Amino acid sequence: MQKANAIEVNNITKKFGHVTAVDSVSFNVSEGEFFGFLGPNGAGKTTLIRMLTTLLKPTSGSAIVACCDVVKKADAVRREIGVVPQAMTSDLDLTGYENMDIYGRFYGIPAKEREERIIYLLEMVGLTNRANDLVATYSGGMRRRLEIARVLVHRPRILFLDEPTIGLDPQSRHVVWDFLRKLMEGDSITIFLTTHYMEEAEALCNMVAIIDLGKIIAIGSPDELKSQILGNDIITLTIVNLSKSIINTIEKLPFVHKIKTDDNSIRIYVDSGAHNLPALIDAVRTAGGNVASATIHEQSLEDVFIHYTGKTIREEEAKKVSFLTGAGVPSKWGR
Amino acid sequence: MGRLLAVIERDLRKFQRNPVVAAMSVLMPILYLVILGNSFQGKLKDLPIAVVDHDSGPYSRRVIENLRAIESGQKIFSIIYIKDQKLALDGVRDGLYKAAIIIPHDFSKRVAIKKVPEIGLFVDNTDGISSEAIRNSVQGAIRFIGQGYVSIREKQDEIYLRGIDLYAKVDYYQSLVPGVVIMAIFLGTLTTGVFNLVMDRFLGIDESYLLTPLSKSHIVAGLIISGLSITTIIAALVLAVSMLITGIPLSKGFEQCAAIFLVVALTTLSLLSLMFVILGRVNHPRIVGILSGFLNVMLFFPSGAVYPIASFPDWLKAFAKVNPEAYAVDALKAILFKGANIQTILGDIAFLLIFTSLMTTTAIITFKRTL
Numbered sequence: 001m002q003k004a005n006a007i008e009v010n011n012i013t014k015k016f017g018h019v020t021a022v023d024s025v026s027f028n029v030s031e032g033e034f035f036g037f038l039g040p041n042g043a044g045k046t047t048l049i050r051m052l053t054t055l056l057k058p059t060s061g062s063a064i065v066a067c068c069d070v071v072k073k074a075d076a077v078r079r080e081i082g083v084v085p086q087a088m089t090s091d092l093d094l095t096g097y098e099n100m101d102i103y104g105r106f107y108g109i110p111a112k113e114r115e116e117r118i119i120y121l122l123e124m125v126g127l128t129n130r131a132n133d134l135v136a137t138y139s140g141g142m143r144r145r146l147e148i149a150r151v152l153v154h155r156p157r158i159l160f161l162d163e164p165t166i167g168l169d170p171q172s173r174h175v176v177w178d179f180l181r182k183l184m185e186g187d188s189i190t191i192f193l194t195t196h197y198m199e200e201a202e203a204l205c206n207m208v209a210i211i212d213l214g215k216i217i218a219i220g221s222p223d224e225l226k227s228q229i230l231g232n233d234i235i236t237l238t239i240v241n242l243s244k245s246i247i248n249t250i251e252k253l254p255f256v257h258k259i260k261t262d263d264n265s266i267r268i269y270v271d272s273g274a275h276n277l278p279a280l281i282d283a284v285r286t287a288g289g290n291v292a293s294a295t296i297h298e299q300s301l302e303d304v305f306i307h308y309t310g311k312t313i314r315e316e317e318a319k320k321v322s323f324l325t326g327a328g329v330p331s332k333w334g335r
Numbered sequence: 336m337g338r339l340l341a342v343i344e345r346d347l348r349k350f351q352r353n354p355v356v357a358a359m360s361v362l363m364p365i366l367y368l369v370i371l372g373n374s375f376q377g378k379l380k381d382l383p384i385a386v387v388d389h390d391s392g393p394y395s396r397r398v399i400e401n402l403r404a405i406e407s408g409q410k411i412f413s414i415i416y417i418k419d420q421k422l423a424l425d426g427v428r429d430g431l432y433k434a435a436i437i438i439p440h441d442f443s444k445r446v447a448i449k450k451v452p453e454i455g456l457f458v459d460n461t462d463g464i465s466s467e468a469i470r471n472s473v474q475g476a477i478r479f480i481g482q483g484y485v486s487i488r489e490k491q492d493e494i495y496l497r498g499i500d501l502y503a504k505v506d507y508y509q510s511l512v513p514g515v516v517i518m519a520i521f522l523g524t525l526t527t528g529v530f531n532l533v534m535d536r537f538l539g540i541d542e543s544y545l546l547t548p549l550s551k552s553h554i555v556a557g558l559i560i561s562g563l564s565i566t567t568i569i570a571a572l573v574l575a576v577s578m579l580i581t582g583i584p585l586s587k588g589f590e591q592c593a594a595i596f597l598v599v600a601l602t603t604l605s606l607l608s609l610m611f612v613i614l615g616r617v618n619h620p621r622i623v624g625i626l627s628g629f630l631n632v633m634l635f636f637p638s639g640a641v642y643p644i645a646s647f648p649d650w651l652k653a654f655a656k657v658n659p660e661a662y663a664v665d666a667l668k669a670i671l672f673k674g675a676n677i678q679t680i681l682g683d684i685a686f687l688l689i690f691t692s693l694m695t696t697t698a699i700i701t702f703k704r705t706l
Binding site for chain 1: 342345349540544548
């Protein structure tokens with residue numbers, strides 16, 4: 001049975017001056033889906049989520065969220081959604097309970113219902129015994145959990161999370177993940193999440209869109225996306241004296257689907273990596289190659305990202321950082 | 336309604352969690368009263384002036400006698416006798432003396448033969464207020480030199496002016512109280528109301544407002560009302576303490592209190608809504624810091640709280656006509672010192688009401704509901 005769409009986005013575009021942050025993006029999210037928006041920092045994820053949650057007006061295009069158009073009926077959309085922005089937005093001068101209570105009153109939820117709901121949600125995120133402490137005394141992980149609990153007070157149909165685990169330690173991250181999974185099982189809620197952590201999208205989402213430079217470059221379930229790359233494992237070899245003839249030798253091996261070289265390391269897309277690694281190294285040695293190191297890893301969304309953009313997410317980010325600090329001035333400005 | 340109350344309660348709770356801010360809001364305006372009262376004191380005392388007498392004749396001695404009378408009576412200046420004219424003049428240039436009086440050697444002679452006698456008065460005219468005071472009192476000291484005597488009959492011919500005060504005497508400190516209350520209101524409206532929005536924006540937590548179904552008027556009105564309740568209480572406390580310190584009586588009891596409360600509340604609303612229009616889109620508290628000094632001068636000094644509006648040039652008078660603080664000062668002075676009732680200050684109340692509604696409407700229209 002075809003599920004109804006919770007979110008429909010049509011050619012949505014946002015320009016800031018001459019910079020196009022989101023470039024004519026279209027996609028649908030079905031009800032009950034856990035939808036992940038994956039991409040490096042600066043790819044346009046936050047701009048997109050802000051347009052879908054009525055915080056920014058699109059330059060062109062449109063989006064229907066929950067029930068209505070995000071521009072024409074922003075108020076109706078706001079009633080149906082819960083949004084956890086990237087920044088923590090709880091009031092530090094108020095207690096956890098007060099934060100949730102006042103938020104619930106913004107939605108006009110009756111007192112009794114509000115109280116029950118808050119007690120239930122605080123229990124769910126494990127903050128019951130800290131409910132009456134000022135948020136200023138909370139740790140980062142606790143604040144993040146409070147953020148999520150708070151925006152669920154009015155029982156939203158769609159939950160938006162912008163980088164929900166950014167800046168959290170691995171343990172806190174897993175607590176948040178578990179909570180989100182529990183939420184998907186319990187309530188009939190649609191979750192829309194942005195992240196630049198591959199493993200987060202892979203661990204949580206049943207639908208993923210990869211975004212880079214404001215455009216969607218791939219969309220599908222994590223498995224579908226991965227299946228578009230040939231081979232199920234990737235072997236990375238570092239060969240000190242990597243040469244054309246060695247590369248030719250590797251390409252001709254029957255279990256090798258595709259290779260990518262970068263200086264003297266070479267990424268080899270293969271079937272059954274562990275089984276074929278000895279044969280691969282033998283072949284390289286026979287051809288005169290000096291193998292310095294070898295790693296095998298299973299295909300991940302990271303590889304999908306590399307497959308579609310030709311670069312790793314980390315490279316993308318490094319480029320931006322160095323551009324900002326001036327450490328890597330682009331070559332067209334003479335360096 | 337419940338939503339509006341939630342916006343208000345959030346603000347009030349946050350204020351309650353910062354008792355230092357609350358205490359400072361009350362203390363600072365009262366300190367203003369003390370500092371302002373003493374720094375704007377009308378009377379000058381013991382200004383050092385040098386006197387050089389080249390003449391030593393009978394008339395120059397009379398001039399010096401008159402100067403000494405002022406020295407020991409009104410105490411405006413204290414006299415230092417110097418022989419060397421150059422030393423005296425250099426002293427004025429170096430700031431040792433505020434003025435130097437030079438009596439030339441032919442002074443007594445010229446007085447006697449009635450040939451335009453002259454005395455040199457060199458003043459440090461960079462200090463306008465002091466030099467003007469010295470000029471006036473020295474003028475007084477030499478006015479009747481050479482007339483010999485003042486006849487009693489002449490004195491009888493003069494018309495004697497009998498001053499009659501319409502109201503109880505208002506001393507200098509008391510006259511500053513309305514200004515101090517206005518200052519308390521100004522400070523309160525700058526640190527509540529729209530400032531909370533600026534801070535939320537700066538901290539990046541304004542999204543928690545914008546993402547909810549609160550309307551623009553909920554947010555604007557909620558912030559203004561919470562600012563009103565906090566500021567009115569602060570201003571009332573400041574007023575009560577200032578009245579106790581300076582000894583202003585509450586002659587008419589409840590009616591007077593009610594009138595004061597109404598004026599304080601309306602002034603607060605006027606300033607809160609004005610701040611909302613000015614700061615509605617500001618996202619950094621530093622901008623508020625810069626603007627606060629500017630706005631304080633712009634609103635407070637042309638309000639008539641320190642110096643009467645009648646003394647202003649026309650363009651500044653015109654500005655005072657649209658300055659809510661001027662109406663507030665006028666109304667408070669009328670209630671506190673003239674025992675006026677609400678009918679008497681209806682004009683001020685009407686202006687403040689119209690100003691508030693105009694500014695609040697503008698604030699709601701210009702407030703941005705998106706990031």
